[in-house]
Amino acid sequence: MPNQLFDSLISGDRLALAKAITLIESQNPAHQKQADELVQKALKFGKASLRIGITGVPGVGKSTFIDSFGSWLVTEKQRKVCVLAIDPSSQKNHGSILGDKTRMEELSMMENVFIRPSPTSGNLGGIARKTRETILLCEAAGYDITLVETVGVGQSEYVADSVVDCLMLLLLPNAGDELQGIKRGIMELADLVILNKADITEKPILNQAISDVTNAIHFLPNKFQGWNPAVLKNALGNKDDASKIWEQIEEFISFQKSKGFFEEKRIAQKTEWLNEAIKEKLETSFFNDSQIKEAIKNSMKVWINGEQSLDEIATQLIAGWRNK
Amino acid sequence: MPNQLFDSLISGDRLALAKAITLIESQNPAHQKQADELVQKALKFGKASLRIGITGVPGVGKSTFIDSFGSWLVTEKQRKVCVLAIDPSSQKNHGSILGDKTRMEELSMMENVFIRPSPTSGNLGGIARKTRETILLCEAAGYDITLVETVGVGQSEYVADSVVDCLMLLLLPNAGDELQGIKRGIMELADLVILNKADITEKPILNQAISDVTNAIHFLPNKFQGWNPAVLKNALGNKDDASKIWEQIEEFISFQKSKGFFEEKRIAQKTEWLNEAIKEKLETSFFNDSQIKEAIKNSMKVWINGEQSLDEIATQLIAGWRNK
Numbered sequence: 040m041p042n043q044l045f046d047s048l049i050s051g052d053r054l055a056l057a058k059a060i061t062l063i064e065s066q067n068p069a070h071q072k073q074a075d076e077l078v079q080k081a082l083k084f085g086k087a088s089l090r091i092g093i094t095g096v097p098g099v100g101k102s103t104f105i106d107s108f109g110s111w112l113v114t115e116k117q118r119k120v121c122v123l124a125i126d127p128s129s130q131k132n133h134g135s136i137l138g139d140k141t142r143m144e145e146l147s148m149m150e151n152v153f154i155r156p157s158p159t160s161g162n163l164g165g166i167a168r169k170t171r172e173t174i175l176l177c178e179a180a181g182y183d184i185t186l187v188e189t190v191g192v193g194q195s196e197y198v199a200d201s202v203v204d205c206l207m208l209l210l211l212p213n214a215g216d217e218l219q220g221i222k223r224g225i226m227e228l229a230d231l232v233i234l235n236k237a238d239i240t241e242k243p244i245l246n247q248a249i250s251d252v253t254n255a256i257h258f259l260p261n262k263f264q265g266w267n268p269a270v271l272k273n274a275l276g277n278k279d280d281a282s283k284i285w286e287q288i289e290e291f292i293s294f295q296k297s298k299g300f301f302e303e304k305r306i307a308q309k310t311e312w313l314n315e316a317i318k319e320k321l322e323t324s325f326f327n328d329s330q331i332k333e334a335i336k337n338s339m340k341v342w343i344n345g346e347q348s349l350d351e352i353a354t355q356l357i358a359g360w361r362n363k
Numbered sequence: 364m365p366n367q368l369f370d371s372l373i374s375g376d377r378l379a380l381a382k383a384i385t386l387i388e389s390q391n392p393a394h395q396k397q398a399d400e401l402v403q404k405a406l407k408f409g410k411a412s413l414r415i416g417i418t419g420v421p422g423v424g425k426s427t428f429i430d431s432f433g434s435w436l437v438t439e440k441q442r443k444v445c446v447l448a449i450d451p452s453s454q455k456n457h458g459s460i461l462g463d464k465t466r467m468e469e470l471s472m473m474e475n476v477f478i479r480p481s482p483t484s485g486n487l488g489g490i491a492r493k494t495r496e497t498i499l500l501c502e503a504a505g506y507d508i509t510l511v512e513t514v515g516v517g518q519s520e521y522v523a524d525s526v527v528d529c530l531m532l533l534l535l536p537n538a539g540d541e542l543q544g545i546k547r548g549i550m551e552l553a554d555l556v557i558l559n560k561a562d563i564t565e566k567p568i569l570n571q572a573i574s575d576v577t578n579a580i581h582f583l584p585n586k587f588q589g590w591n592p593a594v595l596k597n598a599l600g601n602k603d604d605a606s607k608i609w610e611q612i613e614e615f616i617s618f619q620k621s622k623g624f625f626e627e628k629r630i631a632q633k634t635e636w637l638n639e640a641i642k643e644k645l646e647t648s649f650f651n652d653s654q655i656k657e658a659i660k661n662s663m664k665v666w667i668n669g670e671q672s673l674d675e676i677a678t679q680l681i682a683g684w685r686n687k
Contacts, residue, residue, distance in 0.1 A: 072674070083668075313659065317680060320678065321646070321649055335637065335641065339634065349399055353640055357641075
């Protein structure tokens with residue numbers, strides 16, 4: 040099955056791609072086995088895309104930005120674009136981002152575009168791993184630009200940064216002080232900052248914001264030595280803005296490549312990915328062992344009564360499992 | 364050392380308590396060993412507190428609320444109060460909450476109060492575990508109310524809920540629509556909702572907000588069957604508001620106890636805690652093994668060249684480790 044699915048996928052069949060990603064997101068062991076084969080095939084196939092993260096607080100206009108910038112990439116730069124999402128908060132409030140494709144009206148109608156809403160389950164490490172595998176499949180399917188949307192509110196932008204080559208932060212030119220608390224940590228992560236909604240912002244306010252953010256960045260530690268994130272504006276549908284943003288992304292990537300940072304980051308991401316896969320397997324093998332399940336149940340009493348410490352219990356269980 | 368430290372801690376020595384918590388937060392194996400002993404002692408010692416979580420977006424006034432409500436608990440209810448923080452985003456922007464004790468001016472001057480800023484490192488499971496252990500030590504030290512402050516922006520409020528008995532959500536009466544996206548998931552978690560800054564809100568706006576939030580809650584699934592979270596107001600320093608909030612907390616806890624939910628939740632939390640401790644030990648034992656480290660390095664090439672899949676590599680490494 041994976042063979043056939045993979046062949047359809049690389050031939051450009053979007054339904055096959057969607058099916059393959061569903062296997063990656065599945066918790067079913069049989070699906071996971073197939074997903075594992077698909078990932079191996081895709082890795083060997085060796086196609087790559089430029090991976091761009093887009094982060095910012097709710098309301099900053101990420102979806103409309105992606106709609107407009109993505110469409111520009113397709114029409115003006117003849118790229119094939121896929122759009123993915125990272126949303127660790129969606130465990131309970133399902134599908135809060137990309138849940139509604141209609142927010143990307145223009146993009147979702149295009150031929151050379153693939154949009155995939157956020158998967159729901161998993162811890163941060165697991166989300167990063169699944170996103171990487173999804174990116175890999177999209178690349179095998181011929182998409183050469185991957186846009187990863189994420190809500191920047193504390194954790195997800197770190198996950199996003201760990202799967203992309205370039206992280207763009209969207210800000211509002213007239214956001215109050217209350218949001219600044221969130222922004223600082225995120226600003227340190229940004230490779231490029233965009234003041235969004237420039238079309239509905241008065242010019243003096245926009246210019247002030249650009250100058251404020253530019254100043255603020257000077258006080259932050261550099262993420263990459265030698266790179267000062269540019270601060271650009273974006274008015275919805277403005278081709279000139281899109282073009283300048285694209286130029287900056289290209290400049291950043293050239294800078295990264297010339298310094299060796301690009302390759303370094305990709306290797307670090309792959310290392311994290313491999314480690315995460317091993318860790319997941321280790322946990323599942325251990326915690327799904329029926330004797331271990333029973334032993335943990337019995338340990339609860341022993342622990343709560345103070346007969347054994349957490350460390351003693353853990354040490355004993357692990358030793359028992361290894362010697363089985 | 365742990366023996367002596369524990370004796371000082373239960374005698375009410377705040378410096379000893381601070382030292383003990385530092386051991387819990389430490390990554391040093393020797394410290395972790397001591398922390399493990401302290402936790403076992405504290406568990407056996409068996410003192411307990413009421414654990415209350417306080418969440419809400421940045422700017423909602425969590426610190427001032429804790430300052431005022433905590434002081435009220437100390438002076439009017441003769442309680443010993445400890446204040447902890449959960450902030451998974453602080454990995455990079457260190458100490459964004461509780462970093463500045465001066466934001467809790469009144470509380471931080473009091474005798475029967477212990478305030479501990481947010482620890483920085485770890486994944487969410489690790490943060491939950493360390494917070495539980497810190498709570499346990501504070502309880503052994505005689506604190507009978509634990510307030511856990513957290514930034515509610517997607518993940519940390521789930522962690523907070525997994526360590527407390529009652530989660531309070533603070534809202535602003537006049538927050539715009541942009542914040543609503545964040546609020547929905549959090550509102551489903553709240554056991555009690557408080558409209559903060561009532562002292563600086565016009566009465567009609569406040570009343571409208573109370574009625575809006577009350578209505579909104581009716582459309583959400585119940586977290587606990589039979590409990591509809593009350594929506595209360597809080598004006599800074601208003602004793603009547605504090606008293607009503609306290610009444611609601613007590614009512615919620617009685618409800619929880621009468622239904623058996625209280626004990627159920629505590630047992631679930633303990634189970635998660637034990638599992639987390641075992642998982643951490645399993646990972647450390649595995650990934651710190653020098654042969655495993657070497658083998659993972661060698662696996663990178665094999666994997667990237669497509670010779671073996673992630674699952675094959677993981678299976679092989681784990682089998683090798685178990686048979687050592």
